[in-house]
Amino acid sequence: MTKTIKNIGVFTSGGDAPGMNASLYAIIKAASLKNITITGIWQGYDGMVDASFTHLHPKNLAPHVHQGGTIIKTSRSPRFLTLKGRIKAAKNLKKAKIDALIAIGGDGTFRGLMALKEICDIPTIGIPGTIDNDMMGTDYTLGFDSAVNTAINAIDNIRDTAESHNRIFLVEVMGRDSGYIAINSGLCTAADGILIPESKKDQVLLLNKLQHFKNRESLIIVVAEGDETGAIVMAEKIKAINKKVDVRITILGHIQRGGNPTAFDRLLGIRLGVAALDEVLKGTTNVMAGLLNNKITFTPFEKVVKQHKVQTELKELVELFSR
Numbered sequence: 001m002t003k004t005i006k007n008i009g010v011f012t013s014g015g016d017a018p019g020m021n022a023s024l025y026a027i028i029k030a031a032s033l034k035n036i037t038i039t040g041i042w043q044g045y046d047g048m049v050d051a052s053f054t055h056l057h058p059k060n061l062a063p064h065v066h067q068g069g070t071i072i073k074t075s076r077s078p079r080f081l082t083l084k085g086r087i088k089a090a091k092n093l094k095k096a097k098i099d100a101l102i103a104i105g106g107d108g109t110f111r112g113l114m115a116l117k118e119i120c121d122i123p124t125i126g127i128p129g130t131i132d133n134d135m136m137g138t139d140y141t142l143g144f145d146s147a148v149n150t151a152i153n154a155i156d157n158i159r160d161t162a163e164s165h166n167r168i169f170l171v172e173v174m175g176r177d178s179g180y181i182a183i184n185s186g187l188c189t190a191a192d193g194i195l196i197p198e199s200k201k202d203q204v205l206l207l208n209k210l211q212h213f214k215n216r217e218s219l220i221i222v223v224a225e226g227d228e229t230g231a232i233v234m235a236e237k238i239k240a241i242n243k244k245v246d247v248r249i250t251i252l253g254h255i256q257r258g259g260n261p262t263a264f265d266r267l268l269g270i271r272l273g274v275a276a277l278d279e280v281l282k283g284t285t286n287v288m289a290g291l292l293n294n295k296i297t298f299t300p301f302e303k304v305v306k307q308h309k310v311q312t313e314l315k316e317l318v319e320l321f322s323r
């Protein structure tokens, strides 16, 4: 028989992402209306290993819905990667009478929940929270839309100075293994080239175009962090084939992880938060709540692996606009 769930542990893990606070708020608000206690676990898996727990009330979260980051903090926890660390975490959850877990994080976070399952039968549900948008089982991850908008604003600013000097700018955007931020921000800023890890053709197209480039106009090239060469090496390649070009590099970095979440990310966080809560209360376990074709869907963690493929339609757009 499924154990009655009265106390749910909630945590954020991996890279923070705008929309995490909105999602936490939704979970806590919905839980309070069902008389369910929400225990916040500080700093991701580190808080589980250290028994760093706190009671959360909707009033704690409502003033933070519009803010990026995560008020209960996050971590990449090497200790939880060890069996010793996970055994300690499982004991702490039991001692704190936590009956179920909701985790907001990326695919690494869900791998962590699968590892925990081997030593502890607590039900777990995941909410995709990463700016990289690199997960199966959802069209969008929390924070992606906000990160893309941040990158677009930055690239728009760079465009002004690039135009004024007729320079080539290589703008590196985040995405450890994924080109989604580069594709969306590049297309929305009319970039002249978009380099992503999922394509091998992109560099060839760009270098062909730049061979005879005269400094009579500017060019914006958006490069994904996870691209096989990256912005710095690419700048060298460009200078090697065309000595006349004036190239500058801007690495946007963690600026893309912060800032207020967009309306899309706030609403996504709220929808997935409430759906995750309802589903875990039904006794469902080891699934991630996602949004597929604008419908809430639950996908087993085993299938939520890094998504290295980009839709053909988007890839074709990248090639079209890189010519």
Ligand SMILES: Nc1ncnc2c1ncn2[C@@H]1O[C@H](COP(=O)(O)OP(=O)(O)OP(=O)(O)O)[C@@H](O)[C@H]1O
Pocket: 013, 014, 015, 016, 045, 075, 076, 077, 078, 079, 080, 081, 082, 105, 106, 107, 108, 109, 110, 111, 112, 113, 115, 129, 130, 131, 132
């Ligand atoms: N195989 C695993 N076994 C146990 N724990 C894991 C495993 N993989 C990841 N974790 C835990 O999950 C944490 C978060 O994973 P990771 O750092 O990969 O971020 P993520 O959730 O993928 O988010 P992001 O996409 O923002 O990087 C890790 O620091 C580690 O503590």
Ligand SMILES: O=P(O)(O)OC[C@H]1O[C@](O)(CO)[C@@H](O)[C@@H]1O
Pocket: 014, 015, 016, 076, 130, 131, 132, 174, 175, 176, 225, 257
């Ligand atoms: O938090 P860290 O360790 O700097 O991680 C940076 C990585 O996290 C991500 O921002 C995803 O959260 C990647 O795009 C990036 O490569």
